[in-house]
Amino acid sequence: MAVHSQPARPVMLGQNQYGKAENRVVRVTRDGATHHIKDLNVSVSLSGDMDEVHYSGSNATVLPTDTTKNTVFAFAKEYGIDSAEQFAIHLARHFVTSQESIHRARIRVEEYTWDRIATSEAAAGPAGPDEPRHSFVRSGRETRLTQITYDGSSWEVVSGLKDLVVMNTTDSEFWGYVKDRYTTLPEARDRILATQVSGRWRFNWTGDEQKAPDWEESYEQTRTHLLRAFAETYSLSLQQTLYRMGARIIDHRAEIDEVRFSLPNKHHFLVDLEPFGLTNDNEVYFAADRPYGLIEATVLRDGCEARIPVDLSNL
Template sequence: MPTLGQNQYGKAETRVVRIVRDGAVHHIKDLNVSVALSGDMDEVHLSGSNANVLPTDTTKNTVYAFAKEHGIASPEQFGILLARHFVTGQDAIHTARIRIEEYGWERIETSGAARHSFVRTGQETRTAQITFDGERWEVISGLTGLTVLNSTDSEFWGFVKDEYTTLPEVRDRILATDVHARWRYGWCSDDDGGGGEPAPDWERGYAGARDDLLAAFAETYSLSLQQTLYQMGARVIENRPAIDEIRLSLPNKHHFLVDLEPFGLKNDNEVYFAADRPYGLIEATILRDGVRPRIATD
């Protein structure tokens, strides 16, 4: 006899751009919002009854309306507003999970008076996932696609070798990766109605964690990408008391020295071939002492 298991539904990837016009100076927030709702939804699966179903089109409209009514201070705060609305506004909805990507823009500064022209910034995308079950919050912030490279201060040697090993040991190499990081805040009960605690400063938390990741990558003399990953995560945990857990996924963007001897040239760590695949993939979670892991693996 089949049994219905965990299920959810919602509207995925609602693109919303919010412009704040402060006179001649404009500000922009550019989000990609995915809503997933779960609760008393058995009958829509078993009999087709939509009696407890809030249309996904409505969730899309809610995103747009909230962008107008509440503005977008940060992805985390916007996701909290949406999650609380869906869970407290519909008896059949018990849990809401809001996933958000934010795309950065910076103002194009010119000699003229215009302050409304922007260019997309950097490569990384800011991410947030907010889950609310009516009582407790889980906020996971992060970033993806932050490409970094050290042109020296990296080695790789002393590894296990078998009959299939061809990789030579190296004492000086390029270390490069695309940082995919997610960090979970310890905050889980807000002060709405009393009894909780104020939410962290999401904007400062994001900027600080990003700075910590970059600083640790730059300052670590690396004997392995695993070592660098740990130092990056540890720096965030040590410097950000509001963060309890960080999960990092670092693909090793290999750079191989090109053999120039056929051309009578010596390659003294100057010319490399950047290989896009296959690549090593290093992943780990770093936790505050006494904290249990809760960020799911991909």
């Protein structure tokens, strides 16, 4: 039986990007005897006229990833780091406007917090102008995040946080849910509600530096509203709490149009102490790390569309 060959289908290059990931840069600002720290993990991703480097290996349009690394450190000196957002904006604008072959830059930043260690002199009274203030301890707070995307004409700024662990020891219930023959979970009228917040929020900033938010204040206020909504919501479900957290941010921060949360339910189960002749009056719990419920949703300003990826690990 004759075998007839079929013409080969063309193979085309799809979406692609390159860059230098996880550049750890620490910027110390010395204000006399008082020092300030910005500790960032910066990832640069560039795309544009890159077909030929894939097809033939020609590097004629390729800015080396080592150069992008060097730029991160040079900009930390030249511009300083007022905020993660502003630093990433400087970088994104530079790469797109300085290289003809680069059409789009995406800068992702993780920021790590350091708290100042008070000295014995500071504990004794007000700090004097010459008192050394250069000692820090790495904070156990959440990691602050931002992603800046620029294509030469439009900007997208998405900031957020991860690993913010919160707990309410009461004012949470869970009952009235669907039950089938596999349901064993008892209804709860007073339970612990705990989660590890991963959240992102998208700004409506269009690139006008004169109208840019105060990025540092915006982050702190957004975080505050998130925490207050968690603490002040009498929760009948983690979904309800998530919505209240996002809605409060939208209501109080005019610069934000979209909020997305991913909230693992950190289950705390009451321990059965009856075998030991003890009553457990909502006092002793087993903290289970897995499996866990995972609650995710987006909250939007009216009239806006969702742009933050459903999977926050992609942002």
